[in-house]
Amino acid sequence: MTGTEAHASPDGRAAADGSGTGGLVRAGGSGRTARSGPPGRSRRRRGNRTTLTAAAFLLPALVLLGALVVYPIGFSVQRSFFDRSGDSFAGLDNYVTLFTDESIRTAVRNNLIWVVVAPTVATALGLVFAVLTERVRWGTAFKLVVFMPMAISMLAAGIIFRLVYEQDPDRGVANAVWVGVHDTFAEASVFPRARPLPVHPLEAAGGGAYVTKAPVRTGEIARLPLVGVAPAQMPGDARPARTPAPADEGVTGVAWLDFTRGGGGRPNAVDPKELGLKGLRIEAVKEGRVVARATAGADGTFTLPAAADGALLRLPASNFREQYNGVEWLGPTLVTPAIIGSYVWMWAGFAMVLIAAGLAGLPRELLEAARVDGANEWQVFRRITVPLLAPVLGVVLVTLMINVLKVFDLVFIIAPGSAQDDANVLALQLYRSSFGTDADLGVGSAIAVLLLLLVLPVMAVNIRRVRRARRETRR
Helix, strand or coil: CCCCCEEECCCCCEEECCCCCCCEEECCCCCCEEECCCHHHHHHHHHHHHHHHHHHHHHHHHHHHHHHHHHHHHHHHHHCCECCCCCCECCCHHHHHHHHCHHHHHHHHHHHHHHHHHHHHHHHHHHHHHHHHHHCCCHHHHHHHHHHHHHCCHHHHHHHHHHHCCCCCCCCHHHHHHHHHHHHHCCCCCCCCCECCCCCCEEEEECCEEEECCCCCCCCEEEEEEECCCHHHCCCCCCECCCCCCCCCCEEEEEEECCCCCCCCCCCCCCCCCEECCCCEEEEEECCEEEEEEECCCCCEEEECHHHCCCEEEECHHHCCCCCCCCCCCCCCCHHHHHHHHHHHHHHHHHHHHHHHHHHCCCHHHHHHHHHCCCCHHHHHHHHHHHHCHHHHHHHHHHHHHHHHCCCHHHHHHCCHHHCCCCCCHHHHHHHHHHCCCCCHHHHHHHHHHHHHHHHHHHHHHHHHHHHHHHHHHC
16 A cells, blocks of 8 residues: 555544645545645635725725824824914913813813703603603603604704793793793782873882872872883773762872873873873872772772871882893803703603613513512612613713713803803813814814813713623623
8 A cells, every 4th residue: 555545544534644645535435535725724714805805894984984083183182282373382281271261161160060960860851751651641642742852953952942041021931931920929010110200299209119299188089190101011901091080988099101192291180092000009108007008990090998088199119110021041140051951851852762662671570579569659660660770871871971071052052142151161162262263273172182081981981881781681
């Protein structure tokens, strides 16, 4: 037997003696031949082809990623170490400016408020909505309504809430509601800025009130003329004033707007075109004590009981103070909470949908077992539902935290120019520092690097959470 012959092994497989066959062997005398070679080489070739194919498909995305993400980050880091012109190396001066400039410190403080408040409130509302809508028939319709603001762009939402927060109650919805509630429980002003003329029988009594110059008597007609009321501020159902007849007991009188449009009226006299001051409050005062009160009718007439005989008539200051105009939502104090409210309006639906999806996957037998054991709904919610939803709540919270670190549109559009310094955030300050009239690209680049450093830890936490969830799923 030569060295090139094959021997059959006891188990029927062929074994080759020598290498002179060029790698070809006869198997079991069947006449078929097989090519043998290093088994790892073919696997490496297939692996190389797979890698090259994947690289070819990934190359365009990697080029775009490098051009749009990696290069700008590297350039921003480099530019942050140079001065305004970009010609001289400034070292850490731009980063020192971040912590010494008042407007940038305000932006950092506001960003901290945003990160703490906005995601927490939006997630809490989403959790409440998701849990409660499971118990009502129209839960799907409610979810649709709550989620609908997500279809609106930040620009459109900013314009909407700029109108909502208008100071004028006739235009701003927030103040219209607030003023309506306030006026329900507090006495409203009737004729703000109304006043008597020097020739009128009234004089200032201090504190914004007016009082008659002489006491009134039974059988006399008390005349209380005023000016300074704009036609638009007159009650819609006010009628032309008239002089009442004297009363046998008590005091009668008339309060009217002593002004005739177009001229021709006489002071201290009720002219045909002059309107009564409907709703004007009148008090009869003796020795500093109020003995009687009355309110003028639509034609301005009023009647006081006999106790008013010999008293001075006083028009309280509540008749003339400025009308309550609501809350200054976009003022220095409330501008940031107001803008956060608009953000929550948009993103509470996002949180609700994600939490509702997690809620649908909860094991219902645990909830039912807790109820059978005597737990009330609050205990089930607090001790079972919320702990089981903790992974979902974490994802929603971290996602919103990353989102609010970059908030720009709402602040830029909603905050008026006078309050933008108070509502300032890092993304807005980045825009102002980089593209404003007094642009400093060195400081702007430093702000961009600071934003990146703030976002990275939150992203790292999110990535770790996703990987942990993936490992648990594989188990």
